[in-house]
Amino acid sequence: MSTAHEIFAGGTAVITGAASGIGEGLARHAAALGMNVVLADIDSSRVEAVAEELSSGGTRTLAMCTDVSDPHSVEVLAASAYEQFGSIRLLVNNAGVEAPGLFWEVPVERWHQLLSINVGGVVNCVHSFLPRMINAGEQAYVLNVSSIGGLSAGPLQSPYLTSKHAVLALSETLYLDVQAAGAPVQVSAVLPGAVRTRIYSSATGNGASGEGLRDQLDQYLSNGITPAQAAETILAQAADGAFWIGTQPEELTAFATYRAEHLAHLTPPAPFAPA
Numbered sequence: 001m002s003t004a005h006e007i008f009a010g011g012t013a014v015i016t017g018a019a020s021g022i023g024e025g026l027a028r029h030a031a032a033l034g035m036n037v038v039l040a041d042i043d044s045s046r047v048e049a050v051a052e053e054l055s056s057g058g059t060r061t062l063a064m065c066t067d068v069s070d071p072h073s074v075e076v077l078a079a080s081a082y083e084q085f086g087s088i089r090l091l092v093n094n095a096g097v098e099a100p101g102l103f104w105e106v107p108v109e110r111w112h113q114l115l116s117i118n119v120g121g122v123v124n125c126v127h128s129f130l131p132r133m134i135n136a137g138e139q140a141y142v143l144n145v146s147s148i149g150g151l152s153a154g155p156l157q158s159p160y161l162t163s164k165h166a167v168l169a170l171s172e173t174l175y176l177d178v179q180a181a182g183a184p185v186q187v188s189a190v191l192p193g194a195v196r197t198r199i200y201s202s203a204t205g206n207g208a209s210g211e212g213l214r215d216q217l218d219q220y221l222s223n224g225i226t227p228a229q230a231a232e233t234i235l236a237q238a239a240d241g242a243f244w245i246g247t248q249p250e251e252l253t254a255f256a257t258y259r260a261e262h263l264a265h266l267t268p269p270a271p272f273a274p275a
C-alpha cells in the first residue's frame with residue numbers, strides 16, 4: 001500500500017473548481033502533501049485568494065481564471081501549467097454545477113450550460129492534458145469527479161444526474177483507452193457522498209419545485225463531511241490505485257449494490273432507499 005505522500009509529494013497538481021468546496025479542499029491537501037498546485041476556477045477572485053494563502057504557506061502555486069466549458073480556456077490552462085511546472089502528476093476534473101428542477105422546467109440553455117461544464121469540462125481537460133501527460137512518459141493520475149448520484153436516479157435533478165452518469169461512462173472508457181494505449185496514466189472516478197460545500201446554495205433553482213429541492217439538498221449537505229475530510233480520503237484512495245473512489249466508501253458500496261440489483265432485475269427507476 002502506498003501513501004499519498006510517497007506518491008504525490010514533489011509533483012504538480014492541477015485542480016479545476018479549486019476556489020470552493022471539494023476542489024479547494026483538494027488544493028489545500030495537495031499542498032499539505034508537498035505538491036505544487038495549479039488552481040483553476042471561473043471565479044478569479046476566490047481562486048486567487050486561495051492560491052495566495054497557499055503560497056504564503058510555502059507552496060508553489062499558479063491561479064488560473066479558467067472556464068472548463070471553453071476548450072480554448074482549458075488549453076491556456078494546460079499550456080501555462082506545463083510552462084511553469086514542466087510536468088503534471090495529478091489532474092482532478094472537479095468543477096461542477098447543479099440545476100435542480102423538473103426536467104422540462106430547467107431552461108434548455110441551462111441544460112446545455114450544465115452539460116458543457118460537468119461533462120464538456122472533463123472532455124476539454126482530457127483533450128488538453130492527456131497528450132502532454134503521455135508525451136512526458138511519467139506516471140500521472142487523472143481523477144474525474146462524478147457523484148454517488150452517478151449510480152442512481154432521482155426526481156428533480158435530471159441535468160445534474162445525467163451529467164454525473166456521463167462522467168462515470170467517460171471515466172470507464174478513458175480507463176480502457178489509456179490501457180489500450182499502454183500509457184502510464186491511472187484514471188479514477190470519484191463518487192462523493194454529501195460534502196459540506198456551496199454547490200446547492202449557489203445553484204439556480206428552476207420553478208417552485210427546483211427552489212424547494214435546492215433548499216432540501218442544501219440541508220442534506222449540512223450533515224455531510226468537510227471538504228478537507230473528502231480531499232484526504234480521495235487522494236489516499238488514488239495513491240492506492242483505486243478506480244472507484246468514494247468520500248464515504250460504505251455509502252458508495254450501498255449505492256452501487258442498489259444500482260446493481262435494480263439492473264439485474266430490470267426494475268423501473270426508483271431513487272436509492274437504504275434497506
Ligand SMILES: NC(=O)c1ccc[n+]([C@@H]2O[C@H](COP(=O)([O-])OP(=O)(O)OC[C@H]3O[C@@H](n4cnc5c(N)ncnc54)[C@H](O)[C@@H]3O)[C@@H](O)[C@H]2O)c1
Pocket residue numbers: 016017018019020021022023040041042043066067068069094095096097117145146147148149191192193194195196197198199200202221224
Ligand atoms: N458537495 C457534494 O456533496 C458533492 C457530492 C457529489 C459530487 N460533488 C461534485 O463535486 C464537485 C465539486 O463540487 P462542490 O460541492 O465542491 O461545489 P462548489 O460549488 O463548492 O465548488 C464548485 C467550484 O466549481 C467552480 N466552477 C463552476 N463552473 C465552472 C466553470 N465553468 N469553470 C471552472 N470552474 C467552475 C465554481 O466557481 C466553484 O468554485 C462537482 O463536480 C460536484 O458535482 C459534490
